[in-house]
Amino acid sequence: MSKLWEKYSYTIILLICSFIACIIIVANTGEADSSKYVSVTVKKGETVWQLSNEYAGSYNMTKKQFIKWVEEHNNISANNITTGNELVIPVREEDHQLMLAAE
Numbered sequence: 001m002s003k004l005w006e007k008y009s010y011t012i013i014l015l016i017c018s019f020i021a022c023i024i025i026v027a028n029t030g031e032a033d034s035s036k037y038v039s040v041t042v043k044k045g046e047t048v049w050q051l052s053n054e055y056a057g058s059y060n061m062t063k064k065q066f067i068k069w070v071e072e073h074n075n076i077s078a079n080n081i082t083t084g085n086e087l088v089i090p091v092r093e094e095d096h097q098l099m100l101a102a103e
Contacts, residue, residue: 036092036093037088037089037090037091037092037093038055038088038089038091038092038093039086039087039088039089040086040087040089041084041085041086041087042081042082042083042084042085042086042087043083044083045083046081046083047078047081048066048067048070048071048078048081048087049063049067049078051066051070051087051089052066052067055089055091058091058092059089059090059091061090066089066090069089069090070087070088070089070090073088073090074087074088
């Protein structure tokens with residue numbers, strides 16, 4: 001065992017460090033924390049497209065990307081939202097607070 005360690009110690013250390021780095025990367029690439037984003041309740045007749053217009057300037061994506069993000073993170077179809085649905089939208093809470101303060 002000691003001959004193996006003497007001959008391959010750097011390789012063994014490199015493999016262990018690589019394994020630990022992979023675990024850290026996988027642990028940090030999970031879903032975004034939805035508590036950091038604004039949650040809105042859908043009003044009568046409101047659409048995801050209208051929400052994207054209402055919050056324009058508060059997110060850095062196209063309107064199509066906004067709609068796709070809402071669909072994916074809320075497990076819905078943008079065409080099938082109903083009054084009272086609570087949706088998480090891709091607007092960070094702190095950005096929303098700044099927007100409200102500026103009004």
